[in-house]
Amino acid sequence: MIKPKVQQPEQHICLDELLSGQTSKQHPFELLSSLCEGAIAVDSSCRIIWMSPKYRQLINIAEDEALIGMPIEELLPNTQLPRVLKSGKPTFVDLMQINNRWCVVTRMPLKDNDGTVMGAISFIFYTDLESLRPLFDKFTRLKRQLEQQKLIRPSRYALDDLIGQSAIIQQLKRQARRAALLDTTVLLLGETGTGKELLAQGIHHASHRNGGTFVGINMAALPESLVEAELFGAAPGAYTGIDKGGRKGKIQLANGGTLFLDEIAEMPLTMQAKLLRVLQEREIEALGSNRLEQVDVRIIAATSGNLKQLVDEGKFRADLYYRLNVLPIRLAPLRERKEDIPLLCAHMLENIQQQAQVPALALTDTAQQWLLEYSWPGNVRELHNRLERGCVMAEGTAIEPADLGAFDDLPRVDLNPLPTNLHETRLKLEQGALKEALQQTGGNKSSAAKLLGISRATLYERLKKCKGK
Structure with missing residues (x-):
């Protein structure tokens, strides 16, 4: 029955x-x-x-x-x-x-x-x-089992992976969560190394598309001759070496999920028109094909350049710019949120030391002070790289400024120079004395000035003078 x-x-x-x-x-x-x-x-x-x-x-x-x-x-x-x-x-x-x-x-x-x-x-x-720990532990084991069986595909980063307590980072998280609620295009603006891909993955993870695939591609790293096939796919026989069944592009792979286009300013003008069609019509045409294919994909673009200026110069399509610039989100450089550096350091050091299986090393006070005073042109990525270097180079029980490369920008000095004019000889000896004093004091400028018998202001003046030579 x-x-x-x-x-x-x-x-x-x-x-x-x-x-x-x-x-x-x-x-x-x-x-x-x-x-x-x-x-x-x-x-x-x-x-x-x-x-x-x-x-x-x-x-x-x-x-x-x-x-x-x-x-x-x-x-x-x-x-x-x-x-x-x-x-x-x-x-x-x-x-x-x-x-x-x-x-x-x-x-x-x-x-x-x-x-x-x-x-x-x-x-x-x-x-x-x-009281819920047993439930969470059971869920974690089940999730790990599913991932191993490739039944689900997890996102690598969530918005909680944006480390910081500054007002700037809290506002950024609020903007990202609001953007995740919508399904429109997002444009991330920020210098190199500010974490644009991390934020893009966080938005994907917080959106209703989090069960779909996140696909990222760096346009600056892609040869112009491969852009069309990489993005839009290729039909069978489109070019020599293509599989009999054709090749799926990144947009097709991201169908139902999110496509992240990093350094969008580097996209060739000829491809910008095809991307605009994807945004407007939700359809693509593979290389060598005359058939349109419907796609459901959200696009998050990012740039470290000035797209508006490129539009004015005729190097970027104005219509594509306005379609991408629906929800612009700016990522502040690290120098504008230095209060987050101690928290970032603690988080990064723990990860680096776990992954590299090296002993736990803390930063000395002078190293922390140098990190706070440095200008960070490479932003969070540079901070991670310097901390990774510090974990490798440290010979003591803690990481010193020299281990972080604090004195790499000082000029090399030949301590036994060939006789030249008196001015050049004196300058080289002064450079050597400054570098030696900074190394002996672990980068502490006040201590270095005291060791040299000069004021801190004079030390800064001499350092500036040496770097200019």
Whole structure:
């Protein structure tokens, strides 16, 4: 006997029943709140319509403070309720940080009897994650098993991998989370080494496309003759050596996911027109093919140059620029957020030492001071490289400025120069004395000046003079 298929009920809460109080004699929201550690509800415009007393306590909001009608993002910039409103789907057992405290959150859409999304509600079920450790450990083991069996493909980076506590980095994370809620093109602007690909992967990870593939390609590293085949694929027989079944391009591989185009300014003008078609029509034409193929891909582009200037110079298409520049996000250089350097160093040193299997080494005070004073033209990437060098070069129990390459920019000095004019000989001897003093004091300029018997201001003047020679 064949049993009839049972239709599973959709996971949502009926707003009409809640507001009419049909679910209980007690106020429905209060009933729901009594089952958790706090709850908050919003309407279809994402404005607060109710908040439980426990939730107020959790976010330190006074009981008499008026919140009804306030956009929830003004109160909770990192909230995911807008995503629930947009998708109409719940999110179960998510983690959210509130006032530096991790909480387990479940979010549900509020719908009317016709199934129209009229709002959303968020419940906090746990504020003590330690009790959930066995569950997390079990999930981690299961995820690792699935990855080994290649049943899922994880993203490498998430937004939490953006290390820093500065106002700049916190604003960057907020912008990235908002960008993740949308499915439009994003343009990342920033100097080389600021972490544009990490941010792109973080946006992908936080978006609804996180189950799809993230594909990244650096346009600056791609020969112009290979750009079309690499991006758009090639039909069978398009050129010698192509597989019988043709070749998929990066856009096809990213179908259903995200394509990251780094250094987009380096894309040839002839290919820019084809990329514009992808953005406008969501279709591609492979090399050597006369057939259009539909694709569903989100594009995140990045550049370290000035695209607007290239447009003015005729080196970049204006129409493509405006299609890419829908959601521009600027990544600040490291020199603008130096307060993040100690945290970055601690995180990077731990990773470097674990991966290289080297003894744990800390930075000396003078090394930390040098890191804070340095200008960082290579940004976070340069910081990582210098710390990696420090772990290898350190001979003592800690990393000194010299191990980081602090004195590499000082000119080499021949301590036994051939006789020349008196001025040149004196200058070379002075350079040698400055370098020796800095090495002896571990880069501490005050100590070096004292050792040489000169003021700190004079030391800076002499160093500047030597570097100019």
